[in-house]
Amino acid sequence: MAIVGAASYRPVWARPALAAAGAVIAVAVVVAVVRLPVRDAAVWAESLTVAVSAxxxxxxxxxxxGRADPRDRRVVLTWGLGSGLVLGGLWIAEIAFNNLTPHSVSTAGARGVLDNLTWAVVGVGTVAAAGGVAARTGRWRSGLRAGVWSGVGSGLGAALGGAVLLAGFRSFVEADPLMRDEWRLRDGGVDLSLYVTRETMAGVGGHLWVLGVGQGAVLGLLASSVVIAATRYRPRRATPEAAA
Known part of the structure; x- marks a missing residue:
């Protein structure tokens, strides 16, 4: 009977975390559209697209x-998905600050700084996870997988924060002076609640796939490739015997 190595076991929390995040996102984006005071086919289509994609x-x-004995599964999921879920928590905190704190605190300047800082921390965290796995395993593919998993985790966290905000706290976003100014400038003829839902729904999908999975894959590939190249092709010091 084959004995599966400890490195191939998946963390027990991985599947429950994925299922819970995906379910909340899918339900929340649909609830958000159901609660709209107006009906719009385009918003329904966007909502269902986000829900199905999640x-x-x-x-x-x-x-x-659950694949049969993939190489380095435990370390890839622990470092990759684990870091991603933590980074997703940062996105949730950023979303909460921007939309739920007093407007005198969450000014345009403060939001801009926090947005850029959060994005940078998420990027660095993904690079660290991918590079760390590549260095530990000696395989760039494992590092790439860790980067993708980190992107999955952070993307799900960010999407969850946006979806819950839209489903339960849309009134806070509608009362935001910055959002109202943007609405009047860009599309004042559309109902405010509809505009907020469209913009936030686009952000949910963008964070999930572009700033999440896509960014994780790119950063994971770059980080793991650099680490493996640095460890395999670094110059070797000449030994006394070779020098003689």
Whole structure:
């Protein structure tokens, strides 16, 4: 009977975390549209697209975590998905600050600084996870996988924060003076609640796939490639015997 190495076991928390995040996102974006005071086919289509894409992402990642004995699965998921969920928590905190704190605190300047800082920390965290796994395993593919998993985790966290905000706290966003100014400038003829829902829904999808999975894949590939290249092709010191 084959004995599966400890490195191939997945963390027990991985699948529940994926399923919970995906389910909340899918339900929240649909609830957000149901609660709108106006009906709009385009918003319904966007909401269902986000919901289905979140469910599909969870389904694919669920399958990936259960594949037969993939190399370095435990370290990849622990460093990759684990770091991503923590970074997703940072996105949730950023979303909460921008939308739920007093407007005298969450000024345009403060939001800009926090947005850039959060993005930078998420990027550095993804690079660190991917590079650390590549260095530990000696395989760039494992580092790349860790980067993708980190992006999955951070993307799900950010999308969850945006979806819950839209489903339960849309009135806070509508009362935001900065949002109202943007609405009047860009599309004042559309109902405010509809405009807020469209913009936030686009942000949910963008954070999930672009700043999440996409960014994780790119940073994971770069970080793991650099680490492996640095460890494999660094110059070797000449030994006394070779010098003689």
């Amino acid at each position: 469910v599909l992402l969870v389904a694919v990642t669920w399958w990936l975590t």
